[in-house]
Amino acid sequence: MSEHLPDTNYLDPKVLQSLGDLELVAREVVEGLRVGSHRSPLRGFSTEFAHHRQYSPGDEIRDIDWRVFGRTDRYYTKLYEAETNFDCTILVDASASMNYGSGKVSKLEYAKFLAASLAYVVLKQRDSVGLSVFDSEVREYLPPRSAMGVILEIDRLLRDVKPTPKTSIAKQLHDIALMMKRRSFVILISDLFSDVDDIRAGLDHLRHDGHNVVVLHTLDPYEINFPFKGTWQFDGMEGEEPLTTQPERIRDDYLASFGEYMEALKAGCVASHVDYTTVDTSRPLDGLLSEFFHLRQSTLNGPSAARP
């Protein structure tokens, strides 16, 4: 598979190879049964021919291309763009806080690898994928497309990301929701270091527009465990006042405060029918993605499914 890939920065052949035939199963947007994974609820709405596929038992008789049968004496079915694809939009938070990394990989770098890999998986199952990068405002928006060439554009966009401080995540999610014209599968990759209510407002807007939302909460292990010892000066990455302190003395407070935030965030996601997953940047990407996909397979009746 990897030898056919274009030269990209954020697609690691090893990761992709380990992902194998995993598919990003999207519920709600793609419903029903086709031979593949998805059946569009918008059947007949779009008639844009995509390509032929050899007939398989279970395919609609009406989709058989009799002309081709007449020429070749074989059954082929016609596949249409809107019938076979779902739209996936990956939102990458490129705010300055994402630039933190206790190891050699920052959260933003990790997010870029994650976004590229997800885009590849979506494209591989012949669905459409788009990308939006935001910080204090929406920097880039690439509408979903199913052509393989979109991966190069995604790669370029990711490469050109320059982190800047953000103000409100809710505002960016509102703006992005306005840009998306079709119901879509939205994957938000962010550290979500903002007000929980603000975040939830943004997520609710997306859900209100009918999008299926998955939050990949990207965190550095030092942010999770706060293992600092000694005397440290913490310089805020988004313009906060620096703090010189002894982390061992404030560790308990930090972990308690961080825990409350995480609980509130998860509770908010559940309440908004948003799938939530914590991404620890110290974990290998391939392992994380495999676990994510398998988890999605096994939780088809997850919080989003409960939505009427």
Next chain:
Amino acid sequence: MSFLNPLLLFAALGVALPILAHLLNRNKVKRTDWAAMQFLNRSVRIRSRQLRLKDFILMCVRCLAILLLAAALAKPFMEKAEQVPPGIGESRAGVIIALDASYSMAHSDGTATRFERAIEKIATITENIHPGDPVSLVLLGAEQQVLARNVAFEPGQFDELLLDQQVSPESLDLDGVPETLKALAESMDAPQKEIYLVTDMQARDWDGQAEWLGAAFENLAESASTTIVPVLGGGDNLAITGLELVSGVLREDTVARYRATVRNFGNNPVTNVRVEGLADDITVDTKTIPSIAPGASETVSLFAHFRNAGPVRISAELETDSDSLAEDNTRRTVAIIRDKVSVLSVEGETDGSGSFIAAALRARGGQSGQENFSVQSVPWIDLPSQDLANFDVVVMQNVPDITPEQASAFESYVRAGHGLIWFAGDKVDAAAWNKRSALDGLPLLPAVIEETVSTSDALGVGRPLDPAMPDHPVCRPLRSLPEDLLSETRLRKVLQVKPAAGSSTVLSLVGTAAPVLLEHSVGRGQVFMFTTSADSTWNNMAVTPVFPMVLQQMVTYLTAREFETSRLVGDSLSLSYVDQPDASEAVFDTPSGDTVAVPVLEHRSHYVAMLDHARESGFYLARVSLQAPGLPVAVNAHTAESDVRSLAPADALRRFEGTEIAVAQSDADLGDAVAQSRGGRSFWFHSLLVVLGLLLLETVMASRFPKKRPKAKSNPTTETT
């Protein structure tokens, strides 16, 4: 303030390390960008000035700890610490105790021995020693025995060690004491060093010391504070100072006369001194000396009748219950009784002059002695037919010459432990004998013959023997002869000789000192050479009592065995073998019943087993192997220690007047001496405690300012789960 190990002060250079670390880490608060600022509790803030101050305090604590550690390792002490408040520093010292264990220390005044008093003195000294301080204990005798060298003082163990010690029947060798004590003091690692020499200050050792020995003691005082602790006692003592065989051929059924010398070392006359002679622990003779004046010696003759062949333990004992020193009340020797003595008389001419020799040797034999004492006379021309190994002694008189083979045979004969007596005469070919006896470098005869000289005066009367004789077993009976009887012996003609190296003159002529009888050793045997004839042609000796006395003494002497000579405590005991023995070890049984195995060593084709140091007085038993019969060896105490008089207190003080050496006559003096020598204080232990405290403080402070965090490196894309 001084330092015991000043070189270790260089460790103070280590102070650069914390300063360097401080400079390198100055203002280095670790910084990091941080995204999750909203979760940090901003109430706990550290200001940079506060950090700098704490870092500086930490650096100071570390520097101080290193400086104090270097000082503590260098072991600081003050020699004069009167100004130092009590509680600061310790009054520590390394102590060397030298205990005189020569046998004069066993002298008792009726209540306690000097050695027991010395132990009490040492207990007073050790009361002032801190546990853990270095201590050395030396036992002084013929050699210095270091029982403990620089050991940490532990009162119980030290007392046990002290109580295990006993007086040795050895004399004190004072000459080596300063050197030994100085070496011990120099090897001792202590801020102040003290030497205590506990001794009875025997007058013979301490009075009139050699100048160099006095200087050596003064030199010793430079290495350590030195105190002599005298243990005084009475001076009365009676001792047997000698026991020797005077006359008699040691063979079966003969009587031998021994002479015991008793000396009164005390200041009062002693009366009715009974001396008992014992042979194999059986009393054979008892004599009483009516009176012995102070400082005088008296001798008694003790007779022993030997009825059986073999070794006999001979001893003389004082019969007294009240003597204050028991060790020297007994003197011992060994007689090895031969079952048969054979003498070969080789005569240069057959005119009957050889009969003088046979008659002289048989003079006291009596009828019963004829069977085990044989004298065979042969003309010199028959010499080749004789097997020399059958004879104990060969007497050659007026033999003109011998062949080189015979000369070689005689040399081997003597080397094997036999005796040769050579008489001059008219027929002696001087040049031939000089040539024959000069084989292989070592001459057979003890002198080179030059010419015959006349020693008679104008009236034809010869010259008598010199009554001044050495203390040689051969001339011992002659010394007790009346002078007029001795002067009856006249020598008219003698050979003028040039004594060889290693030879000694036993008898000589009065006036000219011309040798009459010479002796030297060849291998394990002896050769006697008379420069006069054995008949009456050159002298009248053969017809005087001197001739049989000398001849018999010579035969006894020449047939004596190695162990008949008594030894002194401290001497080595050796067992010689003619051939290589079967057993690889010889065995010595000590008087106290212990058994000591000694390896047999080869030295120039001779095999010898040697016990290096006889430590007890009494009869040792030497055996060639564990199962072999033993040969007794008499070991006596050195009589020099019998003179137990000590230096008077005033003399003792005068002896060390003007030196750094103190003499502690009483316990109060000893206490003063200890206090004076402990004027200094040692600070290393307290310094170490302060260092430990500082390190603890540093640990507490540093734990509040730990160092760098470990930084984990990860690559999310290349690691695999």
